[in-house]
Amino acid sequence: MWHNSFGSKFKISIWGASHTPEMGVRIEGVPAGIVLSEDDFEADLSRRRASAKGTTARHEKDIPTIVAGVVDGLTTGEPLEILFHNGDTRSSDYSQFEAHNRPSHVDFTARAKYGADVDLRGSGQFSGRMTLLLVAAGVVAKRIVGGVDYTTSIVEIGGSRNEAEFSDIIASAMADGDSVGGVVECRANGVGVGLGEPFFDSAESVIAHLMFSVPAVKGIEFGSGFEGVRLRGSQRNDCFVDGEGHTATNNEGGINGGITNGNEVVVRVAIKPTPSISREQMTFNKSLGEVAPLCIKGRHDACIVLRAAVVVESVVAIALAELTLNI
Numbered sequence: 001m002w003h004n005s006f007g008s009k010f011k012i013s014i015w016g017a018s019h020t021p022e023m024g025v026r027i028e029g030v031p032a033g034i035v036l037s038e039d040d041f042e043a044d045l046s047r048r049r050a051s052a053k054g055t056t057a058r059h060e061k062d063i064p065t066i067v068a069g070v071v072d073g074l075t076t077g078e079p080l081e082i083l084f085h086n087g088d089t090r091s092s093d094y095s096q097f098e099a100h101n102r103p104s105h106v107d108f109t110a111r112a113k114y115g116a117d118v119d120l121r122g123s124g125q126f127s128g129r130m131t132l133l134l135v136a137a138g139v140v141a142k143r144i145v146g147g148v149d150y151t152t153s154i155v156e157i158g159g160s161r162n163e164a165e166f167s168d169i170i171a172s173a174m175a176d177g178d179s180v181g182g183v184v185e186c187r188a189n190g191v192g193v194g195l196g197e198p199f200f201d202s203a204e205s206v207i208a209h210l211m212f213s214v215p216a217v218k219g220i221e222f223g224s225g226f227e228g229v230r231l232r233g234s235q236r237n238d239c240f241v242d243g244e245g246h247t248a249t250n251n252e253g254g255i256n257g258g259i260t261n262g263n264e265v266v267v268r269v270a271i272k273p274t275p276s277i278s279r280e281q282m283t284f285n286k287s288l289g290e291v292a293p294l295c296i297k298g299r300h301d302a303c304i305v306l307r308a309a310v311v312v313e314s315v316v317a318i319a320l321a322e323l324t325l326n327i
Contacts, residue, residue: 004125006210009325010144012137012318016086018122018129024083025133027140029325030069032077034143038064041082041139047310048135054170054303060088060129064136082136086129090298094121099287100294104275128215128304131311138314141321148190148320152313154305155268156183174302177279181216181272182305184312188254188265188320193245195260195323202258203265207319211269214311216304219270223253238263260323269312276300 005013009029016023041064050056062084069080097120101107106126110118122129142148155161158169158180173180196203208220228236228251238247245262254265276296285292301307 006213007318007322010141010318010321012133014125014130014133016084017119017124018127019086019089019119019124022083022085023130023133024067024081025137027069027080027082027137030075030077030080030140031144032075034075034140035073036066036070036075036080036140036143037073038066041136044135044139044310044314045132048132048307050301050307052306053167054174054301055306056299056301060084060086060132062132080140082133084132084136089122094123094298096297100285100292101283102275102294102296103281103283104272123215126215128301128307131214131308131314134214134318135310135314138310138317141314141317144321145191145317145324148188148317150313150317151187151189152309153185154182154309155185157303157305158182170303170306173273177277179274179277179300179302180305181270181274182303183268183270184305184309185266185268186309186312186316188267188316191254191260191262191265191320193260193262194327195320196255196258197326198258201323201326203255203260203319203323204258206323207267207316210315210319211267211312214269214308214315216271216274216308217269218272221253221268222255223266224251225253225268265316265320267312267316269308271305271308274301274304277302 004015005011011028013026045062049062050059065083067081067083069076069078097107106123107120110120110126118124157166160169169180204222211217211220224236236251238249238252241248247263250263250266253267254260254263278296280293280295282291283294
């Protein structure tokens with residue numbers, strides 16, 4: 001059975017799939033009186049659209065339609081529903097994967113769990129296309145939390161942290177029919193003290209839970225993360241500089257004991273290389289009963305990281321809205 005909802009106070013439920021005519025998100029817990037129009041979504045939706053070299057040739061308009069929860073430009077307090085249309089689809093591109101499953105993709109596991117008739121056109125509900133709905137929900141979440149400034153950037157691509165090399169790394173992968181991954185960093189400044197509950201609803205737990213719903217996410221760290229474990233406690237500890245909780249350093253990423261401490265919340269997310277690549281791969285073909293070459297056709301991102309920054313930011317905002325409304 002599909003489970004497509006997240007949250008309790010700020011609850012989002014998504015429906016539709018990559019190649020269905022429509023897809024949408026329902027958001028419960030939105031307070032009444034928030035100014036909201038369809039135009040308010042454009043800035044973040046435009047950050048997610050495919051446009052840069054290395055992104056998919058599939059181009060959707062991604063125009064939101066608010067079908068419930070807003071009257072005369074103000075939220076009503078009732079569930080908010082936002083609808084999108086899919087138009088630029090090519091479902092025939094995916095028929096070859098029924099017997100010849102893509103390596104490191106969902107083709108095998110989805111059919112093993114849900115049966116042969118599961119909708120995997122465009123990868124169905126497992127597609128990065130579904131992150132459109134997270135971005136829409138993130139716009140609303142930012143209105144609820146308020147007072148938080150987000151600085152989100154790509155800090156690594158293809159193993160390099162030199163931004164000047166990113167374009168060449170992506171171009172090289174494309175020339176080889178290959179793909180590259182990377183790391184996105186989101187900094188949320190202005191998060192107050194006291195968000196998060198022990199034990200299972202710590203600030204890190206809530207953010208990480210939702211972040212791993214994003215296709216291609218394979219790792220997350222807060223503050224100094226994995227680099228910090230190589231330090232001694234005396235080197236890594238964040239010493240307080242005042243009675244309000246501000247610290248000289250921020251190795252904890254703005255969270256102590258699962259509770260936000262008022263410093264900047266820092267989250268880094270590892271995005272794997274897109275598994276759908278045109279370069280030949282030797283992988284099992286069920287029809288032939290043997291390992292055989294697979295060359296994937298269709299329109300796929302050579303570097304999905306280019307479109308992931310706003311998704312990561314939106315997820316952080318949704319998690320903060322859930323934590324805020326749970327106070």
